[in-house]
Amino acid sequence: MNGFTLTPVEKKPLSFALPVIGAAGGVAGLFVGTAHGSGLMGVIAGAVLLMALGFVALRVLGLGMEKATRWGIIALFVAAGVLLAGLPGFILGGLFGWFFSWFIFWIGEGRYRASLPPYLTGGQVLWHYAFWILCGAIFVFLITPILVVIPLSFNAQNFFTFTPEMLRFDPAGYSLKHYRDFFTSSGWQQALRNSLAIAPLATLLSVSFGTLAAIGLSSEHVPFRRAIMAILISPMIVPLIISAAGMYFFYSRIGLQGTYFGVVLAHAALGIPFVIITVTATLVGFDRSLTRAAANMGADPVTTFFRVQMPLILPGVISGGLFAFITSFDEVVVVLFVGSANQQTLPWRMFTGLREQISPTILAVATILVVISIALLTTLELLRRRSERLRGMSPG
Amino acid sequence: MSDTTQTGPVLAADGTPLKRSLRRALRAQKMRALALIAPLLIFVLVAFIAPIADMLFRSVENQIVGNTLPMTVEELRDWDGTEVPDEQVFRALFFDLFLAAEAKEHTKLGSRLNYEQSGISSLFRTSGRDVGDIGEVFQDALTEIDPAFDEARFWYDMMSGGAEAEGNERLLSNQIGRLEVLEATNFSGDVDFVPGAAISDILPNTARAYAVFAAFTHFVDEDVVAEEEPWEAVYAALAIDLEDPATRAALAGYDGPGADVLRRAADAPLPPVDMKAAFIDSNKDWQRVGFWKVIKTYSPPYTTGYFLNAVDMEKTAEGIALRSADQRIYGILFQRTMFMSLMITFSCILLGYPVAWIMANLPARKANLLMILVLLPFWTSLLVRTSAWKVMLQQQGVINDTLVWLGLVANESRLVMINNQFGTIVAMTHILLPFMILPMYSVMQTIPPSYLRAAKSLGATNWTAFWRVYFPQSVPGIGAGSILVFILAIGYYITPEIVGGTTGTFISNRIAYHISTSLNWGLAAALGSILLAVVLILYWAYDKIVGIDNVKLGG
Numbered sequence: 001m002n003g004f005t006l007t008p009v010e011k012k013p014l015s016f017a018l019p020v021i022g023a024a025g026g027v028a029g030l031f032v033g034t035a036h037g038s039g040l041m042g043v044i045a046g047a048v049l050l051m052a053l054g055f056v057a058l059r060v061l062g063l064g065m066e067k068a069t070r071w072g073i074i075a076l077f078v079a080a081g082v083l084l085a086g087l088p089g090f091i092l093g094g095l096f097g098w099f100f101s102w103f104i105f106w107i108g109e110g111r112y113r114a115s116l117p118p119y120l121t122g123g124q125v126l127w128h129y130a131f132w133i134l135c136g137a138i139f140v141f142l143i144t145p146i147l148v149v150i151p152l153s154f155n156a157q158n159f160f161t162f163t164p165e166m167l168r169f170d171p172a173g174y175s176l177k178h179y180r181d182f183f184t185s186s187g188w189q190q191a192l193r194n195s196l197a198i199a200p201l202a203t204l205l206s207v208s209f210g211t212l213a214a215i216g217l218s219s220e221h222v223p224f225r226r227a228i229m230a231i232l233i234s235p236m237i238v239p240l241i242i243s244a245a246g247m248y249f250f251y252s253r254i255g256l257q258g259t260y261f262g263v264v265l266a267h268a269a270l271g272i273p274f275v276i277i278t279v280t281a282t283l284v285g286f287d288r289s290l291t292r293a294a295a296n297m298g299a300d301p302v303t304t305f306f307r308v309q310m311p312l313i314l315p316g317v318i319s320g321g322l323f324a325f326i327t328s329f330d331e332v333v334v335v336l337f338v339g340s341a342n343q344q345t346l347p348w349r350m351f352t353g354l355r356e357q358i359s360p361t362i363l364a365v366a367t368i369l370v371v372i373s374i375a376l377l378t379t380l381e382l383l384r385r386r387s388e389r390l391r392g393m394s395p396g
Numbered sequence: 397m398s399d400t401t402q403t404g405p406v407l408a409a410d411g412t413p414l415k416r417s418l419r420r421a422l423r424a425q426k427m428r429a430l431a432l433i434a435p436l437l438i439f440v441l442v443a444f445i446a447p448i449a450d451m452l453f454r455s456v457e458n459q460i461v462g463n464t465l466p467m468t469v470e471e472l473r474d475w476d477g478t479e480v481p482d483e484q485v486f487r488a489l490f491f492d493l494f495l496a497a498e499a500k501e502h503t504k505l506g507s508r509l510n511y512e513q514s515g516i517s518s519l520f521r522t523s524g525r526d527v528g529d530i531g532e533v534f535q536d537a538l539t540e541i542d543p544a545f546d547e548a549r550f551w552y553d554m555m556s557g558g559a560e561a562e563g564n565e566r567l568l569s570n571q572i573g574r575l576e577v578l579e580a581t582n583f584s585g586d587v588d589f590v591p592g593a594a595i596s597d598i599l600p601n602t603a604r605a606y607a608v609f610a611a612f613t614h615f616v617d618e619d620v621v622a623e624e625e626p627w628e629a630v631y632a633a634l635a636i637d638l639e640d641p642a643t644r645a646a647l648a649g650y651d652g653p654g655a656d657v658l659r660r661a662a663d664a665p666l667p668p669v670d671m672k673a674a675f676i677d678s679n680k681d682w683q684r685v686g687f688w689k690v691i692k693t694y695s696p697p698y699t700t701g702y703f704l705n706a707v708d709m710e711k712t713a714e715g716i717a718l719r720s721a722d723q724r725i726y727g728i729l730f731q732r733t734m735f736m737s738l739m740i741t742f743s744c745i746l747l748g749y750p751v752a753w754i755m756a757n758l759p760a761r762k763a764n765l766l767m768i769l770v771l772l773p774f775w776t777s778l779l780v781r782t783s784a785w786k787v788m789l790q791q792q793g794v795i796n797d798t799l800v801w802l803g804l805v806a807n808e809s810r811l812v813m814i815n816n817q818f819g820t821i822v823a824m825t826h827i828l829l830p831f832m833i834l835p836m837y838s839v840m841q842t843i844p845p846s847y848l849r850a851a852k853s854l855g856a857t858n859w860t861a862f863w864r865v866y867f868p869q870s871v872p873g874i875g876a877g878s879i880l881v882f883i884l885a886i887g888y889y890i891t892p893e894i895v896g897g898t899t900g901t902f903i904s905n906r907i908a909y910h911i912s913t914s915l916n917w918g919l920a921a922a923l924g925s926i927l928l929a930v931v932l933i934l935y936w937a938y939d940k941i942v943g944i945d946n947v948k949l950g951g
Contacts, residue, residue: 034803124858135754138747139769142829145784146776148794152787160787161797209436216432221425228433235444237935239887241904242924245911246447249454249921269443272436330777333889337911350779354786354894363787366780373775377768 007118010110017058017108018051024103025050028096032084050100058108070101087169146370153178153363160360178364188361191349198260198335198345199328202267207321209268210275215309217276218283229276236273240333243270248337258340266338267331271324278323282316282387315387319380326376448928455921458699461691463577464505465492469695477692480683486671487636490527491601494629495608497524499578499616511916512701512710513690519681526678531628533667534635541664542657545631552622554654555606557592561652564593564603571608575615583615588622598637598646599658605633636669638662702922726906726923733903736821737885741832743825744881745874748832752873755833756840767837774830782891785823789814789895815897823895828884832877839873872941879938883931903927 026047033042053076057069074097081093106112116125156175157163165173182188213232216222235243247266248257256262286309294304310317332347339348346365353362405413462469467488475481496502506520538545545551556563568590576583589610596603609630610621617624637643644662647655675682693711694701701711708724709716718724751770755763773781788794791810799805813819843866851861889904896905903923910920 031802035801037803039803127858131750132754135750138751139766141747141826142773143769145781145788145826146773148787149780149784159792160790161792161794205439209439213433213436216429219425219429221422222429222433223426228437231445232436232440235440237883237931238448239883239889239904239927239931241887241889241907242448242451242928242931243444244889245907245920245924246449246451247444248447248911249917250447250450253450265443269440272440326775330779332779337908347777347779350783351890351894354779354783362783366777366783369777369780373777374772377771377775 006116007113009114012108012110014055014059014108017104018054020107021054021100021104022047022051024100025053028100036084050104053100054104054108057104063105063109066105070105073097073101073104088167091169149363149366150370153360153367155360155363158360160363178359178361179368181359181361182364182368185361188346188349188365191344191346194343195329195346198263198267198343199325201264202271202328203321203325205264205268206271206275206324207317210272210320210324211279211313211317214276214279214283215305217280218286232276233273235270240270240331244334244337247334251338257338258343260343263335263339263343266334267328268324270331270334271327274323274327275317275320278320279313279316282313286312315383319383319387322376322380326373451921452925452928454918455702455925456698456700457918458694458701459697460505460508461695462697464496464501465489465691465695466574466577468492468691472688472692472695475688475692477685477689480672480685481688483670483672486675486682487669489675490530490632490671491605491629493520493524494527494531494627495575495612496578497527498612498627499575501578507915508918509690509694511705511919512694513687515681516687516690519679519687523675523678523682528628530671530674530678531632534669535628535631537666538631538634538661541661544654544657545661546625548623548625550654550657551606551626551630552589554652554658555591555595555603555610556589557595557652561592561594563590564596565590567591567596567603568607568611571604572611572615575608575611579616583611585615587611587614588620589614592652594650595652598643598650599634601633601637602630605630632669634661635666638666639669702918703925705919706922706926726903729901729903729906730926732817733886736817736824736900736902737882739821740824740828740885741878741882743821744829744832745878747825748829748836748877749870749874752833752836752840753870755837756843757845770830770833773826774834778827778890781827782823782894785819785826785891785895786814789819789822814895815900817896817900819895819897820892820900820902823891824885824888827891828881831880831884835876835880836870836873839876840870843869875941876938879934879941883934883938886934887927887931 026043029042029044029046029049030039031042032046033039036042053073057073061069074094077093077097077100078090079093081089081091081096083089085092112129113120113125116128120128151166152160152162154174154176155163155166156173156177157165163173167173217225217229222228243266247262251257251262251266256265290308290312291304294308295301299307330347332345332351335343335345335348336351339345346369350362350365353359405415408414408417410417465488468485471485471488472481475485493502496505502520502524503517506517506524509520510517535545568587572583572587587610589607591603591607606626609627613619613621613624638658638661644659647659647662650658672682681687704710704716706726708719708727710719751766755766755770758766786793790796791812791814793814795813796805796810800807800810805811813822847865847869848861851865852858856864886902887904888902889908892900892902893905893908896902904927907920907923907927910916910923
C-alpha cells in the first residue's frame with residue numbers, strides 16, 4: 001500500500017484478530033440479515049462465518065497461501081451472493097469478498113501498523129483509522145448526491161428512485177428515454193438554445209471589459225484602487241436575490257425587463273468579478289519589462305498587448321471566461337426575475353420542473369450538466385498548470 | 397547633459413524640469429489606467445449598482461398617495477384626525493378619485509394602502525366605480541335646465557371663452573403636469589384647448605376639471621377635445637361653483653360664450669352638493685377615521701412604513717409600535733434565517749475541518765486527488781445538487797428506500813426529511829461545504845507539521861497538542877470559511893425554495909414572494925435592504941479579517 005514502512009509488521013495473536021474480524025462480519029451480517037427478515041440472525045451468522053474464515057485463513061492455511069486464500073474467499077462470497085440475491089448478489093458478494101479477504105490479512109498480520117509511527121498506543125491507532133473512516137464518510141457525503149443522480153437518469157420508469165428492476169441489474173430497468181425526452185422535447189430544446197444564446201454573449205461582454213479593467217487595475221498608479229475593486233467585486237458579494245430584485249425593479253423602469261438584452265446584461269454583470277479576480281491574479285506574476293522591451297523595439301501599445309501581453313495572460317483570461325460562462329449557464333435567480341418566458345433557460349426550466357411537475361428528464365439534464373462541468377474543470381486545471389509553467393513556477 | 401555644478405532644478409533631456417516631466421508621465425499612466433477601467437466601471441454602475449440603488453430608493457419611496465390624490469392630501473394637511481373629515485376634503489377626494497378612476501390608477505393606490513390597513517383596497521375599488529354616478533346627478537340636472545349642456549361644442553366654446561379670449565395657460569399646464577405624474581410619462585404637444593382667463597376666474601372648479609378632462613382626452617384617449625362630452629366630474633364642478641353666491645354675482649357681468657345659459661343655470665334649483673354623504677353612501681368605510689388616518693400618514697412622498705413593516709412594526713396614532721402578535725412574521729423569519737445560516741455554518745465547520753486537516757497533512761499527490769472530490773460538487777450546477785438532494789431525501793427517495801430495505805425504518809413510517817428545516821440544512825451544508833473546506837485547507841497548508849511533533853515531544857498529549865498548538869493557528873481559516881459560508885447561506889433562495897417547504901424557507905423566499913406574488917415591491921425592497929446591510933457588514937468584517945484580495949477560486 002504505502003511505499004515505506006514505519007513500523008515492522010508483526011503477526012497479531014488470534015485472540016485479538018478473530019474478535020475484530022468477527023465484529024466486522026457481524027456488521028456486514030446485520031445488513032444481509034435485516035434485508036432477509038432477521039437482523040439478529042444475520043449478526044450472529046456473519047460473526048461466526050467470518051471468525052471461522054479468519055481462523056482458517058490465518059492459522060490453517062497461513063501466509064504462504066495468501067493469494068489462493070484470498071481468491072477462495074472472494075469465490076465463496078460471490079457464490080453465497082448469487083444464491084441469496086442473483087445478479088446484484090454477485091456484485092455485492094464480490095465486493096464483500098474482496099474487502100474481507102483483504103481485511104482478514106490486514107488485521108491478522110498486523111499490517112495496519114505499517115504506515116504509523118511505532119510509538120502509538122492501541123487507542124491512538126484506533127483513533128487514526130476511525131478518523132480516516134469519518135473523513136471517508138464526509139467525502140461520500142460530498143460526492144454521493146451527484147453519483148446517485150447519474151444512474152437514476154437511466155431509469156426506465158418515471159420515478160425519482162431506484163426501481164426493483166434497476167437493483168436487479170435487469171436491462172429492462174434501464175433506458176435512455178429521459179435523454180430522448182430531453183433531445184426531442186421542444187421546451188427543453190428551446191431552453192438549451194436560450195442558455196446557449198445568453199451565456200456566450202454575457203461571457204464575451206464580461207471578459208472583454210473585465211480583462212481591460214484588470215490590466216488597468218494592475219498598474220501601480222491607480223487612484224481609488226480599493227473603492228474601484230470593491231465596486232467591481234460587489235456582484236459576487238451581494239446575495240443573488242437582492243441583485244435579482246434590484247435588477248427587476250430597475251430594468252422594468254428602463255424597459256429592459258423581459259428582454260434578451262436585459263438578461264445578457266445582468267449575467268455579464270454577475271460574471272465580471274470572476275474575470276477580474278482570475279485575470280488580476282495572472283497579472284501579479286506578469287513581468288512588466290516584457291512590455292517595455294516590446295515598446296523599445298518599436299511596437300505600438302496595441303501590438304504589444306496582442307503579441308506580448310495577451311499570449312502570456314491568456315490562461316487567466318480563459319479561465320475567467322469559463323467562470324463567467326458557468327455563472328451565466330448555471331444562473332437561475334436573476335434570470336427568473338429579469339427574464340420573461342421567452343428567455344427561459346435550462347436552469348430555469350429545471351427549477352420550475354423541480355418545483356412543479358417532477359420528471360426524471362431533469363436528472364438526464366443534470367447528468368449532462370455534470371459531464372459538462374467535469375470537462376470544464378479539467379480544462380481549468382490544465383490551464384492553471386500551463387499558466388504556472390509559463391510563469392516559471394513548478395506545476396502542482 | 398546637465399553639469400553637476402549647475403544649480404536649479406534637474407532638467408530632463410528635452411529641457412523641462414525632471415520633476416515636472418516625471419509628474420506628467422505619471423499622470424499619463426494614471427489616465428491610461430483609468431481609461432482602461434472606465435468602461436467596466438460604467439458598465440457595472442449601470443447594470444448592477446444602479447439597480448441596487450433603485451431598490452434602496454423603492455424601500456422608502458411612497459409617492460403614489462400624493463400623486464394620485466394631490467388635492468385630498470392638500471386638504472388633509474390641516475385635518476386634526478379626531479373625526480371624519482369635512483365636506484371640503486370629500487370634494488377634493490371626488491375630483492382626485494374621478495381622474496384616478498379614468499386613468500385606472502385608483503386600484504393601485506388601493507392595493508398600496510391595503511398593505512397598511514386591510515380593507516382600503518375594496519374601498520377605493522367600489523368608490524372608483526361609483527364616482528361616475530355621483531357626478532351624473534348634476535349632469536342630469538344641468539341638461540334638464542338647458543340641453544346645451546349635453547353638447548361637446550358648447551362646453552368647449554364656453555370654457556375656452558371664445559376664439560379671441562385671453563387664455564389661462566398656467567391652469568392648463570398645471571393640470572397637464574398632474575396628469576404626467578399620475579400616468580408616469582411625459583406629454584408633449586398642444587392640447588388644442590386653453591381655458592379662458594375670465595371664465596376660469598368665475599368658475600375655478602369647473603375650469604380646472606375641464607382642463608384636466610381636456611388634457612386627458614387629448615393625450616391619453618387621443619381624441620379631439622371639442623368633440624367629446626365632458627366627464628360627470630365637470631358637471632359636479634359646475635354645480636359646486638354655482639352654489640357660491642359670488643359666482644352668480646360675477647356671472648351677471650360676464651358676456652363670453654354660454655353666459656346666459658350659465659346665468660339660467662345659476663338661477664335654477666340644482667341638487668345640493670354633499671360629497672361626504674355621497675361617498676359614505678357609496679361605501680360606509682369612508683366614515684372610519686382609521687382609514688383616513690392611514691391616508692394622511694402615508695401621504696408624504698417618502699415613508700419609513702416599509703421598513704417598519706419589515707421589522708414587524710407599524711405606525712399608529714400613538715406613534716410607532718409593534719404589530720399585534722399574530723401579525724408578526726418577519727421577526728420570526730429573520731430569526732429563522734439567522735438560526736439556519738448559523739446551523740449550516742456550524743455543520744460546515746464540523747464536516748469541513750477533518751477533511752481540510754487530512755488534505756493538508758497528506759502528500760501533494762494524494763491531496764490533489766481528494767481535492768478533485770471537493771471541487772467536483774463545487775463545480776456542479778447548483779440545480780443538479782439541489783435536485784440530487786430532492787431525490788435523496790424524498791419520502792420515496794433513495795435514503796428512505798435504503799432504510800426501509802435494511803429494515804431500520806418501517807415502510808409506513810418513512811422519515812420526513814424534506815420540506816422542513818432539516819432538508820434545507822442538509823442540502824445547503826452539502827452545497828456550501830466546499831466554500832468552508834477551501835479557505836481552511838489553504839490556511840492549514842501553511843501550518844508546519846513540526847509544531848505538533850514538537851509539542852508532543854515536549855510531553856503534550858495528542859489532544860493538548862492539537863487544542864493548544866494546532867487549532868489556534870487554524871482559526872483564521874475557520875473564520876474566513878465561516879463568514880463566507882454565512883454570507884452565502886443568508887441570501888440563498890433556490891435550495892430553500894425547493895427543499896424547504898414552508899418551515900425551511902429564508903427571508904429571501906419572502907422577498908421573492910413579495911416581488912412576484914403579492915406585488916408589494918416596497919416591502920420586498922425594504923426586506924432586501926435589511927438583508928443587504930447585514931451582508932455588507934459581514935463582508936466588511938471579512939475584508940478586515942481576510943482581505944478581499946485573498947478571495948481564491950477553487951485552489
